[in-house]
Amino acid sequence: MNQRKFQNIFSWIKERFPIPHALLAGAVYMKVDATLRHLDFGTIRGIALTLCGVASTVLFFLLLRIIDEHKDFKKDALSHPERVLQRGLITLHDLRLVGILCVTQITLFTLASSSGRFEGLAALCALLVWTALMSFDFNIGNLSSKRPVFYALSHLFVTVMIVGWITATLSCSPLTVQYAATVGSVALYILLASAALEITRKAFVTQENLTEGDSYSRVFGFKRSVILAGLLSAAATTVDVVIFLGLDLSMGIFTSLCFGFASLVFLSRYYETEEVRFRKLAVTMIGFQLIASSVTTSVPVLIS
Numbered sequence: 001m002n003q004r005k006f007q008n009i010f011s012w013i014k015e016r017f018p019i020p021h022a023l024l025a026g027a028v029y030m031k032v033d034a035t036l037r038h039l040d041f042g043t044i045r046g047i048a049l050t051l052c053g054v055a056s057t058v059l060f061f062l063l064l065r066i067i068d069e070h071k072d073f074k075k076d077a078l079s080h081p082e083r084v085l086q087r088g089l090i091t092l093h094d095l096r097l098v099g100i101l102c103v104t105q106i107t108l109f110t111l112a113s114s115s116g117r118f119e120g121l122a123a124l125c126a127l128l129v130w131t132a133l134m135s136f137d138f139n140i141g142n143l144s145s146k147r148p149v150f151y152a153l154s155h156l157f158v159t160v161m162i163v164g165w166i167t168a169t170l171s172c173s174p175l176t177v178q179y180a181a182t183v184g185s186v187a188l189y190i191l192l193a194s195a196a197l198e199i200t201r202k203a204f205v206t207q208e209n210l211t212e213g214d215s216y217s218r219v220f221g222f223k224r225s226v227i228l229a230g231l232l233s234a235a236a237t238t239v240d241v242v243i244f245l246g247l248d249l250s251m252g253i254f255t256s257l258c259f260g261f262a263s264l265v266f267l268s269r270y271y272e273t274e275e276v277r278f279r280k281l282a283v284t285m286i287g288f289q290l291i292a293s294s295v296t297t298s299v300p301v302l303i304s
Contacts, residue, residue: 005090005094008084008089008090009090009094009098011084011089012083012084012085012089012090012095013062015083015084016065016069016083016084016085017061017062017065020287021061021065022058022061022062023287023291024061024197024287024290024291025057025058025060025061025062026054026057026058026294027290027291027293027294027295028057028159028162028163028166028190028290028294029053029054029056029057029058029166030054030294030295030297030298031186031189031190031290031293031294031297031298032163032166032167032170032183032186033050033053033166033170033298034294034297034298034300034301034302035182035183035186035243035247035297036167036170036171036183037301038247038297038300038301039179039182049109049112049113052109052112052113053109053113053166053169053170055105055109056105056106056109056110057162057166059102059105059106060102060106060127060162062098062102063099063102063103063106063131064131064134064158066095066096066098066099066102067099067131067134067135069085069092069095070092070095070135071135073085073086073092103128106124107121107124109169110124110165110169113169113170114168114169117171119168119169119171120165120168120169120170122168123161123164123165123167123168123169124165124169126161126164126165127158127161127162127164127165130157130158130161131158134154134155134158149219152195152198152199152216156191156194156195156198157191159187159190159191159194160187160190160191163183163186163187163190164187167183182243182246185239185242185243185246186243188239189236189239189240189243189293190290192232192233192235192236192239193232193233193236193240193286193289193290195232196229196232196233196236196263196286197283197286197287197290199216199225199228199229199232200226200229200233200263200267200279200282200283200286201279201283202215202216202217202225203215203216203217203222203225203226203229203270203279204217204222205217205222205274205276216228222274223271226267226270226271227271229267229282230264230267230268230271233260233263233264233267233282233286234260234264236260236286236289237256237257237259237260237261237289240252240256240260240289240293241253241256241257244256244296244297247297249296249297249300251296252293252296252297255289255292255293255296256289256292256293256296259285259286259288259289259292260285260289262285263282263285263286263289266278266279266281266282266285267279267282270282
C-alpha cells in the first residue's frame with residue numbers, strides 16, 4: 001500500500017470508527033481488567049501489556065465495523081455515496097487486509113497474556129466463530145429486515161463474548177462461583193449499556209431516507225423504542241451500582257448514578273419533544289457512563 005492508500009484508510013476509520021467508538025471499546029477492556037484486579041483474580045501485567053489489551057479490544061470492534069462494511073456495501077452505495085469506501089478511495093480488499101491485521105494483533109495479545117493457559121485462546125476461537133456467523137447473518141439472508149430483533153440480539157451478544165474472552169485471557173486460575181458472579185455482572189452491565197446505546201441511537205422520529213432495519217422505530221414504534229431505551233439504561237445503571245457496591249467504590253456509585261440519571265432525563269425530553277438534540281445528548285450520557293465506570297474502576301488499581 002502506498003502513502004495515499006494509508007491516508008484514505010485512516011480517513012475511513014475517522015469516518016466510520018471515530019474516536020468516541022474507540023474510547024467505548026477501550027472502556028470495555030479496562031472495566032473487565034480492573035474488576036479482575038480488584039478481585040485479585042487477574043494476573044499482574046505491566047502498562048505495555050495493558051495498553052496492548054486496550055488496543056486489541058479496540059481492534060476487535062474495528063473488525064466488527066469492517067464486517068458491517070462488507071455486508072452493507074451495496075446498500076450504502078445507494079444511501080451514502082459520499083463515504084470514503086463508496087467513493088472508491090479504498091476497496092473492500094483493503095479493509096480485508098486491515099481485518100487480517102486486527103485478528104493477528106488480537107491473537108498475539110491473547111497468547112502473550114494467557115500465562116500458559118489455553119482458556120483465552122479457546123474463548124477467542126469461540127468469539128471469532130460467532131463473529132463469522134454474524135458476518136453471514138447466521139445463514140439467514142438480509143437478517144436485519146427479516147428478523148430485526150434477533151439481528152440486534154445476536155450483535156449485542158458479542159459484547160458478552162468479548163467480556164468472556166478478556167476474562168479467560170487475563171485470569172490466572174479457574175473461575176470460582178463468587179468471581180463468576182461479579183464478572184457475569186460486568187458482562188450484563190456492558191450488554192445492557194450497549195443495548196441502551198444502540199436503541200437510543202436508532203430511535204428515530206421519522207422514517208425519511210431510512211432503509212429497512214436502520215431504525216428501531218420501525219419495529220417497536222418511536223415511543224416504545226424510547227421507553228425501551230430508558231428501561232435498558234436504568235437497568236444498566238442498577239447493575240453497575242451493584243458492582244460498585246461489591247467492590248466498595250463509592251465514587252463509582254456516584255458517577256454511575258449521575259450519568260444514568262442524566263441519560264433518563266434526556267430520553268424523557270426526547271420522548272416529549274421529539275427533538276433530535278435530546279436523543280444525541282442521551283447517547284452521549286450513556287457513553288460517558290460506560291467510560292466513567294471504567295475509569296472509576298481502574299484508577300484505584302492503577303495507582304496502588
